[in-house]
Amino acid sequence: MSKRALSVTREQNFPDWYQAIVRDGDMAETSPVRGCMIIKPWGWGVWERIQAELDQRIKDTGHDNCYFPLFIPMSFIAKEAEHVEGFAKEMAVVTHHRLKNEGGKLVVDPDAKLEEPLIVRPTSETIIGDAFQRWITSYRDLPLLINQWANVVRWEMRTRLFLRTTEFLWQEGHTAHADREDAMAETLRMLEVYREFSESVLAMPVIAGEKPANERFPGADSTYSIEAMMQDGKALQAGTSHYLGTHFAEAQNIQFQSAQGTREFCHTTSWGVSTRLIGGVIMTHGDDDGLRLPPRIAPREIVIVPMLRDKPDDAALLDYCVAIEKDLKALGIRTLLDKKPLKSAEKRWNWVRRGAPVIVEIGGRDASGGNVTFMRRDKLRDGDKIISHSRPRDQFVAEAQALLNDIQATLYAEAKARLDGNVITDIKSFDELTAYFGAAETEDTGGFKGWVRVPWARPDGAVLEAIADRLKASKLTIRNAPLAQDKIEGVCLFTGDPAKEYVLVARAY
């Protein structure tokens, strides 16, 4: 028997498999509003863990949380030219403030038209910049280090749960500095926070690097990203950090008086990660039985399923389970005793699909023998067979934290091996590159391709656009130029000029 907990395997159809995990793993579902999602308790629990871990790191690096409004005056967006250009096409606009009943039908009241339309924030540079302009007067006010957890709306043409939704949740950091050097240090500091967070908390290895000019945030001087490799070989931009130069400061008059008495524009940064990370976790760690959650973001690290049989000895069995639950909780381990009146086997498979790191199954024989039977979600099967472990109860409890740590490390090591083993470095020409990936229309049957690292001369302007267009014909993009670089040799694969650095080329989400 090779029965799997999901109806479709990664091999059969990766996009369908992804949707199956989101649905059967109880993460989220689509909403009545196109492109928006209802995040279910299990999916929300993961987001709460992400928030808790990342929020701590944001505060540890000196930032304070605050909250800015959902609505932004339309005129604010118009202040920075590239920023408008970048976001104009995907903005939700509020134009009226009242409905009225017209012949039994609810209609927008034309008399309630707003003087100035409001846009629903796609990001908050402009409204936060407006506040910074008032808050900052002196070099003594700098650096100003702010973060907010918020929802944003971008009217995307095509959406996929978690990966790209019309409304999504994120944190956006916004900072202002006295000079370029300090702002750039902040940009890279937060990129490093994201890298460390992604790898140690999400168990998702990433490559941190700088985006090419054509992939920059609208209005940024430079944009950095962390890129993760999904199990289908595509890249996922998992976080971004931008050095905004003085563009927004000049557009919004964010100035300070220096120690020398001169008036200077601030150098600003912004950086964010979103609910997209959850999509990344799914496509990094999921298997054909469902999600596999790294313990550090699992809402419940250990789930205990009592093998209830509807008999009098159930009570004793439950007592035994409750005692174990209490011991684990006392150790600070997020534990759930699943007492729902469902069949035990059904409960087991539900938790397998949801990706609970450790699933404990306790029957009458375990209880009377003082034992615990459990499964590791990261190593669920040997071939088609489920691997089930047994330990004396006290030993299980004593080793539980180490077990969880091992699962966290195993998931990371697996993903790390995939990333390290699938960056190809021996492609020598553009034709070889496109031949390797094949034509765009063969993508669905093309299989796993991974990423390609090529030497690059940092062209920009029209030359860069032409390269991007040509790559696009094979659905390829330049992901980033890794910060950690080997010594560069040879010439740019695209221009033939002496290479300045390496860049990663891949298909991407």
Next chain:
RNA sequence: CGGGGCAUAGCUCAGCCUGGUAGAGCGCUUGCUUUGGGAGCAAGAAGUCGCGAGUUCGAAUCCCGCUGCCCCGACCA
């Protein structure tokens, strides 16, 4: 916005061509059996067949219009 497809029970879908009482599997409810692991049997609940107009004695089925969703493309820090 272009090209294609779809809309029938909670879910996945059949029925439509050739008009005649609304179907299956899974899930759900109840009962009995089973019980160290994704159980069996039986009974049951559940659908204005996306919306509107038309043809017809009669429309899920045929015609017209509309809406929504999915896929491909365009778009996507």
